[in-house]
Amino acid sequence: MTAFLCLLFALLLLTLKSSKRTSNIFLSLFLIQQAAIPLDILISFGEEFRSVALNYSPNLFYFFSYGYWLEAPLLLWYVRSIIYKNYSLRATDLVLLVPFLAYLTHQWIYFYSVGSVDRVAELQTYQLQTTEEYIHWITLLREMFRVALGVVCLIELQRYRRHLRTNVYSADHDELAWLTILVTSFTLLRAWSMIVVSLMILSVLFGVTVNFGAAGLLGNYTAFLLVSLLIFYSLGHAHVHEGIDRDVDIAEPKPIAxxxxxxxxxxxxxxxxxxxxxxxxxxxxxxxxxxxxxxxxxxxxxxxxxxxxxxxxxxxxxxxxxxxxxxxxxxxxxxxxxxxxxxxxxxxxxxxxxxxxxxxxxxxxxxxxxxxxx
Missing domain, CATH: 1.10.10.60 (Homeodomain-like)
Incomplete structure (x- = not known):
C-alpha cells in the first residue's frame, strides 16, 4: 500500500504544473525512495515475496535498500526548497550522497560481483543470527544518519520560523506547523527504526528476545500514515511559502544612512x-x-x-x-x-x-x- 501510494503521487507530482517545480521534483524523488523501502522489507522479510523474488532474480535482493540512504537527503532538500528562494543543490549538499555511494560500492564488491549461483546459495541459507556482525553496525549507522538529517531539517525549519516572526506580516503560519509536524514525525519514525536495529544487534550478540514482527508492522503502518499526510500537505499547503534567501543571516549588518x-x-x-x-x-x-x-x-x-x-x-x-x-x-x-x-x-x-x-x-x-x- 505504501509503495503504491508513493509511486502514484510521485508520478502525479512530476506531471503537475506548479510554481514549486523544484519542490515537486524533490518530493517525488523522496516518495520513490519511500516506495523502495517497503519493497526491500517485503523481499527481505516477507516469506512469500522472498520466495518469488528469489525465483525471479537474486539481483532484486538489497537493490531497493538504496532507498534508506537517499530518502533522508531528499527530505532535507525538499524542506529547503520550500523555505529558500530559488533553491538549487550546492557541492556541500551533494556530500550527503557519500554514504549512498559507499553503500553501492560495498554491495557491488560483496554481492553483485559474485556469481549468480553463489548469490542464490547465500540468500537461501540467510539467517539473521549468522549475518556478519559489521553488517548490523552499518545498518545502525544508516539509521543514525537518517535521524541526524531529520534533526537538520528541524533546525532549518526553526530558522525559517524565526525569520517569519521577525520579517513577515503574520506569525500565524499553520502551513509551516504542518511541515514541522511531518518532519518531526518522520524523524521519530527513523529513531524508532534505530531502536529496532539496536534491539536486533542485542538479539544477535546477546540472545535478547524481541518481537521484530510487531515492531516492524508498527513502523510500516506509521510510514503509510505519514506519507499520506505529506502528500496532503504538498498539494494543499506547500505553495504558500515565498521563501527566504539561503544566506539571509550570514552577512554582518551594515551602517545605516x-x-x-x-x-x-x-x-x-x-x-x-x-x-x-x-x-x-x-x-x-x-x-x-x-x-x-x-x-x-x-x-x-x-x-x-x-x-x-x-x-x-x-x-x-x-x-x-x-x-x-x-x-x-x-x-x-x-x-x-x-x-x-x-x-x-x-x-x-x-x-x-x-x-x-x-x-x-x-x-x-x-x-x-x-x-x-x-
Missing part, C-alpha cells in the same frame, strides 16, 4: 502599505527602494522592534481610528481594513498597545461625554 529612517516613515505615512494583509518585508523594501537587509536593519536598530511588530503597530493605530470614527463598520471589517488577516493576532496586538480589546475600545470611544458641572 541617517536618511533611511525618514524615508521609511514618509513612505508608510503617505501610502499606508500596512493595510495590505499580505505585506512582507521584501515587498515593502521594493516599494521604498531599499535592499531588504537594509530595511530590516533600519527597523530593528532605529525603531527597536522587528518588522512584524513595526507593521502591526501601524495597523493598530489604523484600527483605533476606524473604530472611533466609523461605528457602522463591524470589528471584522475594521480588522481587514487595518491590514490584519488573523483575528487572534488583531486582538493580541490591539490589547497589548491599547490595554483594551477592540470591542471595549469601541464601546468606550462611543460613550457620550459628560459635562463637568464643577
Amino acid at each position: 541617517p536618511e533611511h529612517r525618514q524615508n521609511v516613515l514618509d513612505y508608510i505615512e503617505a501610502h499606508k502599505p500596512y493595510t495590505n494583509t499580505i505585506l512582507t518585508i521584501d515587498r515593502l523594501a521594493d516599494q521604498i527602494g531599499l535592499p531588504t537587509r537594509t530595511l530590516s536593519n533600519v527597523i530593528n536598530r532605529q525603531f527597536n522592534c522587528n518588522f512584524y511588530e513595526f507593521i502591526n503597530g501601524y495597523r493598530v493605530n489604523e484600527a483605533t481610528h476606524l473604530l472611533s470614527n466609523h461605528p457602522e463598520k463591524t470589528i471584522l471589517e475594521v480588522m481587514a481594513l487595518a491590514g490584519f488577516n488573523s483575528k487572534a493576532t488583531f486582538n493580541t496586538f490591539f490589547k497589548k498597545k491599547t490595554g483594551q480589546t477592540p470591542s471595549e475600545f469601541r464601546a468606550n470611544a462611543n460613550k457620550p461625554k459628560t459635562l463637568d458641572k464643577g
Whole structure:
C-alpha cells in the first residue's frame, strides 16, 4: 500500500504544473525512495515475496535498500526548497550522497560481483543470527544518519520560523506547523527504526528476545500514515511559502544612512502599505527602494522592534481610528481594513498597545461625554 501510494503521487507530482517545480521534483524523488523501502522489507522479510523474488532474480535482493540512504537527503532538500528562494543543490549538499555511494560500492564488491549461483546459495541459507556482525553496525549507522538529517531539517525549519516572526506580516503560519509536524514525525519514525536495529544487534550478540514482527508492522503502518499526510500537505499547503534567501543571516549588518529612517516613515505615512494583509518585508523594501537587509536593519536598530511588530503597530493605530470614527463598520471589517488577516493576532496586538480589546475600545470611544458641572 505504501509503495503504491508513493509511486502514484510521485508520478502525479512530476506531471503537475506548479510554481514549486523544484519542490515537486524533490518530493517525488523522496516518495520513490519511500516506495523502495517497503519493497526491500517485503523481499527481505516477507516469506512469500522472498520466495518469488528469489525465483525471479537474486539481483532484486538489497537493490531497493538504496532507498534508506537517499530518502533522508531528499527530505532535507525538499524542506529547503520550500523555505529558500530559488533553491538549487550546492557541492556541500551533494556530500550527503557519500554514504549512498559507499553503500553501492560495498554491495557491488560483496554481492553483485559474485556469481549468480553463489548469490542464490547465500540468500537461501540467510539467517539473521549468522549475518556478519559489521553488517548490523552499518545498518545502525544508516539509521543514525537518517535521524541526524531529520534533526537538520528541524533546525532549518526553526530558522525559517524565526525569520517569519521577525520579517513577515503574520506569525500565524499553520502551513509551516504542518511541515514541522511531518518532519518531526518522520524523524521519530527513523529513531524508532534505530531502536529496532539496536534491539536486533542485542538479539544477535546477546540472545535478547524481541518481537521484530510487531515492531516492524508498527513502523510500516506509521510510514503509510505519514506519507499520506505529506502528500496532503504538498498539494494543499506547500505553495504558500515565498521563501527566504539561503544566506539571509550570514552577512554582518551594515551602517545605516541617517536618511533611511525618514524615508521609511514618509513612505508608510503617505501610502499606508500596512493595510495590505499580505505585506512582507521584501515587498515593502521594493516599494521604498531599499535592499531588504537594509530595511530590516533600519527597523530593528532605529525603531527597536522587528518588522512584524513595526507593521502591526501601524495597523493598530489604523484600527483605533476606524473604530472611533466609523461605528457602522463591524470589528471584522475594521480588522481587514487595518491590514490584519488573523483575528487572534488583531486582538493580541490591539490589547497589548491599547490595554483594551477592540470591542471595549469601541464601546468606550462611543460613550457620550459628560459635562463637568464643577
